[in-house]
Amino acid sequence: AQKTKKGQSSLLSYFSTDPPSKKKRFEDKAPEGVLEHELELNVEDVSGSSSVQSTATTKHIAPIDEIQGPSCSSSSTGQLEIGLINKRDPAHGPSMAKVCLGEGSFQPRDFNFPKTGGRKFRPEWYEIFSWLEYSLLTDKAFCFVCRSFYNSEGKNNAEDVFTLIGFSKWKKAVKVFEKHEKSNSHQSNNIKLNCLKEANKNGTIIEKVNQKYSEEVQENRLYLEALCESLIFCGRQSIALRGHDESTDSKNRATFQNELLSIIGEQIQCQIAKEVKEAKVFAIIADETQDIAKHEQVAKVHESFVGFYRAKRTDGKTLANELKNVLISMDLNIKNLRAQYYDGASNMRGPYKGVAAIIMQEAPMAMYIHCNAHILNLCIVSCCTRVPSIRNTFFVLQSLYNFIEKSTKRHAIFENIKKSFQSYSGRTSTLKSLSDTRWACRVEAVRSLLDNFDTTLTTLREISDTDPDSGGQANALLKNLEDFNFVFDLLLLRRVLAQSDILSKTLQSSSVTYEIVKSVKNGTLEVLKSFRTDEFFSKLFNHSIEIADKCGFRAAQLPRQGKVPSKIGGGSKAPFESVEQYYKISIVWPVIDILSDQIEARLQENNLDILNNLSKVLGGTDEDTDSVKCFYKMEESRNKTIQERADVFVQKSLKSVFPMLFELFRLFFTIPMNSASCERSFSCLRRLKTYTRNKIGQERLSSLALLAIERSIGVNISKVIDDFNLSQKRRLNFV
Template sequence: MDKFVIKLPKKSKDSQALQASGPNQEPSSSDCVNQFSKKSKIEFNELPADPGLRKKISDYDVNQRDELRRAYLKKGPCQPRKHNFPKRNIGGVMRHFNAKWFDIYGSWLEYSVSKDATFCLPCYLFKPDIGKQSGGDAFVTTGFSGWNKKERFDAHVGDCNSMHNQALKKCHDLMNQDQHIYFAFQKQSDELKKEYRIKLLASIDCIRFLLRQGLAFRGHDESLNSSNKGNFLELLNFLAKHNDVINEVVVGRMQKNLKLTSPDIQKDIVNAAACETRNSIIKDLGDDYFAVLVDESRDVSGKEQMAIVLRYIDKRGFIMERLLGIVHVTETTALSLKSALENLLLKHDLSLSRIRGQGYDGASNMRGEFNGLKSLIMKENQAAHYIHCFAHQLQLTLVVVAKNQVDIALFFTMVSNIVNVVGASCKCRDTIRETQAIKVAQAINSGEIQSGRGLNQETNLKRAGDTRWGSHYASLLNLLDFYSTVTDVLEDIEVEGIVSEKRVESRVLLDYLHFFEFAFSLYLMKAVLGITNDLSVLLQRKDQDILNAMRQVRVCKTRLQNMRDEGWESLLSKVSTFCSVHGICIPNMNDDFKARGRSRRKAQQIKIFNQVIDMQLQEMNSRFTEVNSNLLTCIACLSPDDSFSSFNRDRLMELATFYPSEFSNVELLTLDNQLQNYIVDMRSDEEFLELKGIDNLARQMVKTKRNQVYPLVYLLLKLALILPVATATVERAFSTMKYIKNRLRNRIGDEWLNDCMLTFIENDVFDDVSNEAIMQRFHESKERRGQL
């Protein structure tokens, strides 16, 4: 009976609902809509770039496949050309994939890093599940890795009617929208095409302005189904008022058809702009080496976002740090971070094997010795040297001093309370401005200070941030400048305050401000933070090289040591002058004095002075261990300062051994000869003798084409410049993320956030992207009603 009877599957809730409506009834239209709405949406930014990790094209919904195919075809085959392809024993010979095969079969050949195998992109997209071609499914599902049988590539291509060529033709037909059946029925005149181009360009101009300014497109509601047109339509109407063609074509026609102002079209245009911007960055990088700067942070909606920045040397010899993208990570383990990083690199045909430097902020999942992201990458690539963020190390040295020395910890606590009390209300801030303005006017009239353009600007107390202890320096400077004004405001709060707690707190703070200890701590920490502030500001620069950063660390240590040896009398003199001006009692340093209930001798202040500086020096010596490492000692020999006085050929040859993939035994012999010619050439050229810093040396070598004369020496120089210094660029990306995805725009999706941030941060690259390139990418990404 089983041959003649087909068993029905078990009844599900959906089938029971259909049977309840009647055995002979068709499913209602609402049921079909519900089933269609349950179709999972494809997140194109999360599609795996590695062909060995992709799902079958048949696993996707039939209505989504063309959109998926366009996304992969627009991206092109995955071809990490500079990847270090692993070798395997095949027939007694160690063989590996040859990158030159990409040049021969570049239109279809893909390489999977995870499987160490090759695939065919057209066959993956269009090969049917039934039937076999030459090679079967080797180039679609399992991958081909017979590196000793290159002829299999030609056999896979086959003749003109092979399955591969049929799939390749389907790819061309899919991307050529002009020959689609839809356009055959919707034949448009030249006039309509011209109008469509004008409307599209007007939309791109509006979107370009909003992206450059980081503004919302539709006000507070940025969801896909939002009907609010917000800033976009306002900007479009503004353009129409100043352009008759846009006014006639765009505004007049768009009132009838608002498709080009809809949210999905805006997202597509933004994505096209971001893709072109990113492609410009990848083109500028080329096949060169690079370093990665990685950090993670939560956005306003609580999602964990990982920012990835590339650091490389461009064709002119300049250091560049460019944002590659923002990736949403569901887990913050080192393995998940590495997977997200590797997938993003592969999307742009980059490889972990090209990394020559890593820079993180010191989190355990990043720099862990055994299971951190640093260790996982170095297991695959020993040349990816890790540098702990210099700015983060400097932050830690300042935190130790501020929290471990009791008197200084009390000082910062009281300063924070002063800023909170005085700046707690608008009335207090207005009082500060008015009082300070009166005192400035009196000082100008008496000749104590000068007036002029840019001088005596209106300001207020600055609130310091714990994540950047350098900001405490500005806060202390303001407090020193506003001292008398702050005391006046605290006296007013103590007398006229409505809340009793505030009056009591004001009295305590006012008493502390009149202590000699406060004045001493203020000037001491102003001096210490002033020395470290120069280093902190320098570390925020994108074009900072590690050799100069090391030099500035040494300068900072030297200044602290000089202050320790010779700065006591100068500091005491400044404190005494300040106390005399503001009526603070100066204790006799030869007598005992009472402070907060306990007796202290004159040596107490000297003890605090020495402790603070000694703790600062000790922390800097222990934190900045890179200064003494062998790698960076070798890099110092590249410095052109003082007529290349630091040049050491043996040290530079040792530096080359840190990068075995770039310098083979033969190349090491060549480098030895080049270094001898190089130093003679440099010391005989006056233009090079006046240079300062290895960054200027790289630019001058490119300018004079010495990089072509001494390519291996220039390669050493590039590898030294690639090493990261600080993660300031990544932190600026997170600041931008808070600006773009704020509380009113917290519904922004991950892909749109990534696109908006890339165009906003890399605005100089975005400015060079033409509207024509954005328009072409937008038009090719999907089927469009309009025709160009």
């Protein structure tokens, strides 16, 4: 073997079974006159010698158990064992570097680095070259960056000395390190490492794409949520919305309002249908009206508004089919229908071709009931038309309203005169119009004229004296008002119609029951009978005389009696003995009798026998309920009505004990007493479908009406957005 310098181990010593002594291996020293810090700076240029002296000729690393580095002192033996265990040691190869990429380069510092040729690895180099790492097992330096991105196919790899073999020429270390750092392969691998760190920091590409997608979805849903909230707010306040035309030539078609409104309306309908299904049995209330576009609108309500549906025809078959289609669309079984509530039109109540008859062919237990509020209105109309004096009075009332209120000029005169009266309270009440369909309009018209009687007289006199065009009409109306007969009729109608108005408002209540209807009807009839007394007539007649004297009218007179034709016997009609007798017999008694008879007869013939029998069963007698009251400790003063007994039935959880009684309670309260809910929905229709909005679509109209009428039903905006996304393919992502 070649002799080696003093203080150095021979090459064979690395393969001997007996390693050199500890003293000989570590007595190497730097050459005299050279300082330690000069060793890492005073190095030779190695640009011409890129190869490293090594016996290895292939690009692989021997197994760990075959690698034997320089012998170490006993103080570093434990650290070498750590190197064997530590997977980050560069001696484990590039594949392990990729596994430990996230932990960074392996840079041991607290280690007694062995010397080779008087020089050793210096940990200070870590600060200059952050990519540098040291192997405890082989006493060699590696490049962590290049090892991590080592390519087994040999493409764009760095020098093997920094990836596979390791560098140990410490004399030339700094120059070689600098050259490697500037190499293309190292810089390329360094860029890859930085990109990988950035990706790990901010997430992978898939994660970034998913994150961006989620942010986009959240942002889109936020925008659509704001639009839905605006639609719901405007819809519940009956505020007009622009942009309903979504045709291809519309400049505002991208608003997609109709689709959102339709989804919102369907959601409200689904909630109503769910409640109906839970109740099992139900009743339908339907009515029709003509909107401003001359289309017949049919409303269907189950104490909850369901929608407006355009009826192309008004015959019974068409309306019945429309009702059945609505029940099918809401997934309601028509067999569970127990009552039908309509008005008295022939297309609704006809015995053969009416809506009720057609519906009962499929639902035999769905009995038809004529709306009690409509019946009362028919009673009042009959009373007001069958008595000539009352008929003429209402004609004058309507003519007076048309003359003053339909002219801005004459209405201004009316307002100015009213303000001049000392009794003016700051609120200008106007005259009211009459209508055959508005149930409370007659009593309101009578009251408004009596409240403004002096103002109306003065207004007519001024117009008669100053206006050449309408003065003649004003004078004719004035002569009618200055008649004792007209004043008497107004006072009579105010008293009689006030009682019918109480019954009318009771019948229009959404919570009215058969018991209440029966009680209020009987009370109204009792009051009307009390009016048919001499005492009531005397007070009424004297009050009329006081008003006539105050206004300067002529006193009451008997009308001229006509003669009987001679061909049927001749002579004259039997005259009345007095003026009082004339007004009593010809006006007061007929008005009271006709109204009382109409109310009793019409309400009695309304198909309410089943309700009357149900009320007897559920109401019971005191003897029948005494034992129950005692057992359940009920108070004597309570539980008199069917409603109170039903409440106790529910509170005591008696459904399973008396299932049939529970079914009777449910049936009794399911049957409605009026169709006023439909009339109220028609008021909403007039707010929605106005003169400027008469082209609104049917589906849009129904959805807006659901929002305006069913305000108490909440709308799940998140579900609306989900349904909107599923309805058709969207350019934007919402889910």
